[in-house]
Amino acid sequence: MQIEQLSAWTDGSDQPFIIAGPCSAETEEQLFKTAKELKENGINVIRAGVWKPRTRPGTFEGIGEDALKWIQKIKKELDVKFAIEVANAQHVELALKYGIDILWIGARSTVNPFTVQEIADALKGHDVPVLVKNPLNPDLALWIGAMERLNQAGITKLGAIHRGFSTSKKTKFRNLPQWQMALELKRKYPEMPMICDPSHIAGKRDMIQELSQKAMDLVFDGLIIESHIDPENAWSDAAQQVTPTHLKEILEALVLRHTKSDNPEFQTHLAELREKIDELDREIFETLADRMKIVDEIGEYKKDNKVTVFQINRYKEMMKARGEWAEELHLNDEFMENVFSLIHDAAIRRQTLIMNETEEKA
Template identity: 35%
Template sequence: MVIVMGPDATPEDTDNLVELAASVGGEAYVTRGAGRTIIGLVGDVERFANLDLRAQPGVSDVRRTSAPYRLVSQENAVSRSVVRVGGVPLGGDTTTVIAGPCAVETPEQTLAAARMAQEAGASLLRGGAYKPRTSPYSFQGLGEAGLKILSDVRDETGLPIVTEVVDAADVELVASHADMLQIGARNMQNFALLHAAGEAGRPVLLKRGMTATIEEWLMAAEHIAQRGNLDIVLCERGIRTFENATRNTLDISAVPVAQKLSHLPVIVDPSHSGGQRDLVLPLSRAAIAAGADGVIVDVHPAPETALCDGPQALVDADLAELASAVRALSGLLGRPLAAAPAPEAAVV
């Protein structure tokens, strides 16, 4: 059972409902997002029904849900969620482009990539300070030094930061620099990390695991929501199949399916799914045409020297074509590009 709170509900109204649930032996999980508060109830449904929850102050609706991911389910939403990152919307009636280097290498490289991203219409900057790599001998990221570089580039460009966190112990540090925390595909079911991210007070970008079903992906989002955070964006980044012509197989059908099952925004990562520069543009077109709320792409000023994923990073000519395609398709669908905020609005 789920309680949807009204826009005028007070913290006292929410606390009262938590106490009511406890009075009949139930548990209540309060989760908040931009403009909405949902309380998930666990316990005896009949006992909850006897509480006359709809009559309680601050309550907009009470719903029984069949989905195991009750907080992120579309069943329990009045409308689709819009998640705001440093003032930039993800979801709603806009299309959002997130772009930047897969890995932060130097201040100069990161700033150059951020400028490239801006010219392509990006309103959020992605960049990895911590890099979980398949090989222990591959570049693992600059860590805290990389976070400081990203912060400096945000101050310079005004682009809010999306960056990955790979360890629950690092969540507080990363959240002190980032505008949005990214949970990568390899960590989609790292439950300690999901819980810590849910408690960090930052929006979360949750990538689908390489072998995860859509339900498992949504259940991972539920772990974040259950810790109090509904500001979650789902990212389809390709799944592992028998096909080896691409790095991963982009499951474009996951976009409408996830949007049907959940109220959360859904974006696509065409860079890590295709793994090749010449595939990023057609996969981006497919994502936007399928109704994705945005795309996240790799860019690099000198991909031939990149320490991570150079073959899939876009360069100037590719970015110009991407910008043209995204603007044209978004316009046809009535979803203009989300604009970047002023520099001062992006500072954490």
Template identity: 45%
Template sequence: MKASRTTINVAPQSSFRRTDGKHVLIAGPCSAESEEQMLKTAQQLKNLKGISVFRAGIWKSRTRPNSFKGVGTMGLQWLEMVKKETGLHTACEIANAQHAEEALKHSVDILTVSGRATVNPFALEEIAAVLKGTNTSVLLNNPVYPDLHLWIGAIERMQQAEITDLGVINRGYTADEQYIYRNHPRWDHMLQLKELFPELPILCDAAHIAGRRSLLYPVSQKAVDLGVDGLLFESHHNPARAMSSPQQQLMPQELDLLVNAIETKVELEGTNELVKQLDELSQQMDSLDDALLELLLRRTEVSAKLGIYQKTNIKGAPESVSWEHVFENLMKEANEVGVDKDFVQNMFQVVREHYAHTYRFRA
């Protein structure tokens, strides 16, 4: 997408804009679990330098039906108590209009719109209708799919709802198991959005991109170097007992060390040169995968044209491609050079499906 600057009506005193070189820092548990857990974690976070917002997951959108789905509305009561006891602003994630209504009833200061909602224009319009005229602070997560247009559409819908205290969160996109981070950060999407909407505050959810504690520093530092206005972390007074995502949550004391390291650019032990190399290699693999797929698709196109010339009187998809023969040769070569066979098989299937789709509609 070619970027062109777009004017957006953002409040001059936005809650999410970095001021005096200080980043907006939001932290709290992945999931609200109990009143005790919320208050204990919040009291410890309150004492950390720079933490201004306490966040907690109230509703958890789970892929599988029997996973922990969050405590629901009860957690909003605990958020109210946290605000009263600590003076911290509060935030929670919403995924539909009902969530938005409930959060507003319980005076949640910042609503973060789930990536599963950002990808759904119908859900976004319903949420926008609830928020219109409320002066609510809103953060839009990137959609779960790597489609920049969906993210832009979500911003535009909030604009139409006259939301001016608005920002976005880069929390990355789902990555395969071989990728170093839990979510692919797609820094290029974030930078394109920054070019499109230069006045729009951009935050980074370091926890969901990193996926584990050991990678929080490089993700956070990279985001800061790219000019984000703030960072989101997950913090729990006892991560080992957390009901969701324990591997990416920090104790408040650990978070304090991390924030200090980011501010001073003092790299934490075990996260410096090795992680940088792994990150660079992962990016190289992404580029190579794209190039390989492009070559395979081009080869298929050439093979199809050859088939058309050979069978000019036959309508429909050319049958000159012997898929079994191609697959057999690919697997043989993969075995000889030590390439992962599952990867080759997956790429082969993508090319074959593309071929079938393309020539079914050209017939």
């Protein structure tokens, strides 16, 4: 993909790129007051929900075009930029008509290639930045595919918004961060601006500081945070919005780290530690290779004795034991489960190949 650097379509600052504003544009007064306070606190790009994709009908779904008229007036009066979500071609046309500066595609839209293509077609010939939120579920190919469709339509001012992933599990997050998904996208496309949405990951305002700092530590390029003049009485997402004053406190408390240090002592010590990591990684790979030899041997034995590859009771025993080992070694339970599940899945694939008399190795 051909992607412009973030500095090419922002103010060029080396500080994190910040977008903030209410979940929804509710009234002209609410939007103006929020934008004014944000501007006074150093925020120059305001977000506002004009159309709100809601899970169920009968809830507040946005003001629509009238909100765009408010935005047009506020932009001139306060000298700020605005970012809004678009979900179809009509939204795009109206957003461009009213001079919206940045568009974003929401998680519900990203999951549908037809919707993304419709938006991409409507954007052809226009030079406007577009940010793409991750899809509802952790599907990296779907996320990348949405950006590729926009890029093929001529959009080069592209960026990604990491807002976390839906889950049926009860966790402290509204949406699971699964940071590795955003980092994998960044590894594939280092030039891709990566914006974190701590508001939607958290679902509650008291976690926004922690998540914003985590994003900065992972070298995200910026943040998009919901801010409302009166969060408690917001018409949508009240629990996760912060006042402009609170937002300023959050941003001022961020510790911005460097990607490298010129300190010779640091460089030397870091090189030594990395060498130890490399040695341990080599040992891990050698151990895994030995394990797979035994897996193959077991596969042959199962085949000769007409025994199924997957043994549910054995799997449960293994998971229980490995969980206990992880606890003894002070390893995170989720980390252990993810790692061992990958190893076990690889073992199942190898034994399945053996059952089918395939010599190919996984």
